[in-house]
Amino acid sequence: xxxxxxxxxxxxxxxxxxxxxxxxxxxxxxxxxxxxxxxxxxxxxxxxxxxxxxxxxxxxxxxxxxxxxxxxxxxxxxxxxxxxxxxxxxxxxxxxxxxxxxxxxxxxxxxxxxxxxxxxxxxxxxxxxxxxxxxxxxxxxxxxxxxxxx
Amino acid sequence: xxxxxxxxxxxxxxxxxxxxxxxxxxxxxxxxxxxxxxxxxxxxxxxxxxxxxxxxxxxxxxxxxxxxxxxxxxxxxxxxxxxxxxxxxxxxxxxxxxxxxxxxxxxxxxxxxxxxxxxxxxxxxxxxxxxxxxxxxxxxxxxxxxxxxx
DNA sequence: ATAATACTTGCAGGTAAATTGCATTTGGAG
DNA sequence: CTCCAAATGCAATTTACCTGCAAGTATTAT
Numbered sequence: 001x002x003x004x005x006x007x008x009x010x011x012x013x014x015x016x017x018x019x020x021x022x023x024x025x026x027x028x029x030x031x032x033x034x035x036x037x038x039x040x041x042x043x044x045x046x047x048x049x050x051x052x053x054x055x056x057x058x059x060x061x062x063x064x065x066x067x068x069x070x071x072x073x074x075x076x077x078x079x080x081x082x083x084x085x086x087x088x089x090x091x092x093x094x095x096x097x098x099x100x101x102x103x104x105x106x107x108x109x110x111x112x113x114x115x116x117x118x119x120x121x122x123x124x125x126x127x128x129x130x131x132x133x134x135x136x137x138x139x140x141x142x143x144x145x146x147x148x149x150x
Numbered sequence: 151x152x153x154x155x156x157x158x159x160x161x162x163x164x165x166x167x168x169x170x171x172x173x174x175x176x177x178x179x180x181x182x183x184x185x186x187x188x189x190x191x192x193x194x195x196x197x198x199x200x201x202x203x204x205x206x207x208x209x210x211x212x213x214x215x216x217x218x219x220x221x222x223x224x225x226x227x228x229x230x231x232x233x234x235x236x237x238x239x240x241x242x243x244x245x246x247x248x249x250x251x252x253x254x255x256x257x258x259x260x261x262x263x264x265x266x267x268x269x270x271x272x273x274x275x276x277x278x279x280x281x282x283x284x285x286x287x288x289x290x291x292x293x294x295x296x297x298x299x300x
Numbered sequence: 301a302t303a304a305t306a307c308t309t310g311c312a313g314g315t316a317a318a319t320t321g322c323a324t325t326t327g328g329a330g
Numbered sequence: 331c332t333c334c335a336a337a338t339g340c341a342a343t344t345t346a347c348c349t350g351c352a353a354g355t356a357t358t359a360t
Contacts (some may be wrong), residue, residue: 301360302359302360303358303359303360304357304358304359304360305355305356305357305358305359306355306356306357306358307354307355307356307357308353308354308355308356309352309353309354309355310351310352310353310354311350311351311352311353312349312350312351313348313349313350314347314348314349314350315346315347315348315349316345316346316347316348317344317345317346317347318343318344318345318346319342319343319344319345320341320342320343320344321340321341321342321343322339322340322341323338323339323340324337324338324339324340325336325337325338325339326334326335326336326337326338327334327335327336327337328333328334328335328336329332329333329334329335330331330332330333
């Protein structure tokens, strides 16, 4: 009887048709631990095992294609990614310093049905992204804090 | 007495603190005519007058900063832009072929107040982006139409 | 109208993000 | 254990976009 249960990401990966390689499991593990959306660079830097950046890029791309992770546009100069979880949440991003916080509990999913009823040319909505851009209190007051996100 | 009134974009630019140069007026004119969000590349290609790509990038960046145009993330590999108009609308994008259509009439703006009431660290929301990603009927049926957006 | 000047633009060169091709390695089905 | 499709590493490349600087131009005041 194992003291530690097998990595649940193994099953998730296999179900999506991918092999459960150490690199993929490491990427998913990082994303789970991270409280913030991660950039490709952010993941690459945190990979303790020697893993080629190209591999990370490929992993991210595949995970996003299969809907295991989600791409997020924080208006930095590169994409960010987040594990897709049950509780749908969105982001509030400062356009000055990049500070970010989560917005919980939206009911956007309910709009999917309405939209599909109105459109003539789409048959399915898989995902949505909703981000709000504004000024955090620090930046509104004119101070210039450092970027808080890579 | 002029038969054609002066370009209204001239005033918009000056109010934002920019000179009303031919390049800027041309960019704004394209964006107004275009039914779809345009990429920097898309604008550069359509500029009939010889205008350096760098200039277009700079124009776009400034217009977006001052809120005259709006950046949109269609999950292509580059940003798209759209004139900011009164009637707030969003987008429905096919993740297979890139087909896109507008979604009219959302009441997301009303959420701004709610969000600001809940957050401790933000003082202003200037903009939001809401896009829906799914499959258009063509792609859902397995046909592979060409990309419809640059 | 004209001149002054601050904003704009074009050009050259550069950077960072992400991709591609190909040879080698490896997970996992049998 | 064996085998092969899938995954990885490496080198090179593409793409999107930016910076510095000299030359040009829209606007303001004369």
